[in-house]
Amino acid sequence: MLRKLFAVVAAAGVLAAACAAPAAPSVGGVLRVVATHSILGDLVKNVGGDKIALVVLVGAGGDAHTFEPTPQDVAQIAAAGLLFENGLQFEGWLDAAYAASGSAALRVPVSAGIEPLMAAEEHEAGADASHATEAAGADQHHGEPDPHIWQSVSNWIMAAKNVRSALATADPANAEVFSANAEAYIAELQKLDVEIFAQANALPAERRVLFTSHDALGYFAARYGFKVAGAALASFTTEASDPSAAQLAELVQAIKAAGVPAVFTENMHSQQVMDQIAREAGISFARELYTDALGEPGSAGETYLKMMRSNSTVIAAALGR
Ligand SMILES: [Zn+2]
Numbered sequence: 001m002l003r004k005l006f007a008v009v010a011a012a013g014v015l016a017a018a019c020a021a022p023a024a025p026s027v028g029g030v031l032r033v034v035a036t037h038s039i040l041g042d043l044v045k046n047v048g049g050d051k052i053a054l055v056v057l058v059g060a061g062g063d064a065h066t067f068e069p070t071p072q073d074v075a076q077i078a079a080a081g082l083l084f085e086n087g088l089q090f091e092g093w094l095d096a097a098y099a100a101s102g103s104a105a106l107r108v109p110v111s112a113g114i115e116p117l118m119a120a121e122e123h124e125a126g127a128d129a130s131h132a133t134e135a136a137g138a139d140q141h142h143g144e145p146d147p148h149i150w151q152s153v154s155n156w157i158m159a160a161k162n163v164r165s166a167l168a169t170a171d172p173a174n175a176e177v178f179s180a181n182a183e184a185y186i187a188e189l190q191k192l193d194v195e196i197f198a199q200a201n202a203l204p205a206e207r208r209v210l211f212t213s214h215d216a217l218g219y220f221a222a223r224y225g226f227k228v229a230g231a232a233l234a235s236f237t238t239e240a241s242d243p244s245a246a247q248l249a250e251l252v253q254a255i256k257a258a259g260v261p262a263v264f265t266e267n268m269h270s271q272q273v274m275d276q277i278a279r280e281a282g283i284s285f286a287r288e289l290y291t292d293a294l295g296e297p298g299s300a301g302e303t304y305l306k307m308m309r310s311n312s313t314v315i316a317a318a319l320g321r
Contacts, residue, residue: 064086208225248280
């Protein structure tokens with residue numbers, strides 16, 4: 001009886017403590033940080049090191065365009081001191097989740113200071129054959145911004161600086177650590193950037209043409225000298241439905257007319273449509289690229305540095321002679 005009463009009192013005590021305690025921005029003196037998706041989480045981990053407690057919402061292989069946060073995700077946002085997001089409308093679900101959480105976390109869009117590529121025009125969901133022949137750099141003055149900033153290493157260096165500044169402001173006692181971590185990581189990024197340029201420059205100019213599941217490689221193309229011939233979904237997001245049979249036929253014609261050497265699949269998207277397009281166009285179907293998410297631990301895309309090296313190598317192999 002006494003033991004039972006004790007259990008009830010203890011449970012009530014735990015409950016009271018849980019209700020009374022405000023959402024702590026730190027755990028054991030370590031800053032609580034949330035990053036919205038796996039690629040960004042990898043960056044934040046490299047700069048924050050062991051001085052932050054990091055939670056990543058959309059994990060390896062996950063699609064941040066179509067993500068639906070769980071109550072646990074909302075609770076993580078509520079408990080955070082800092083919330084790193086991509087911005088540029090990448091995380092369409094975040095505003096609602098943040099509002100629902102009642103979080104006081106400072107939101108840090110790492111795309112700040114990066115000049116966004118804009119869609120040439122508003123395009124409807126689904127395939128659009130005319131879009132398939134648009135050059136990446138043509139007339140990009142209006143429409144929606146391209147959120148896939150990490151596909152240019154130069155952008156990601158800017159993002160690393162944004163992460164460093166935000167962490168140093170939130171936790172000035174560890175500012176020097178964040179600064180040293182960022183400096184070491186930016187040196188790695190600079191090395192990576194040079195490697196991708198070397199692989200791209202070794203390809204014949206007329207074969208530097210990219211065609212993917214969705215429109216994710218605009219920044220890669222702009223930085224490393226490729227042309228984006230189009231995408232099966234002709235969209236910056238993956239929410240569009242797969243192309244119809246008639247749209248597929250138009251895409252195949254456009255691919256043939258533009259002389260696209262290969263189509264690339266993406267790690268967070270179905271390969272079926274791309275396989276069909278490649279077969280009907282009589283061109284090669286390249287191994288998958290890591291576009292919007294890291295690969296699982298142990299894969300060739302388990303970190304940002306590895307995924308970009310893997311992508312560059314897959315592209316060079318598919319487009320080289
Ligand atoms: Zn995307």
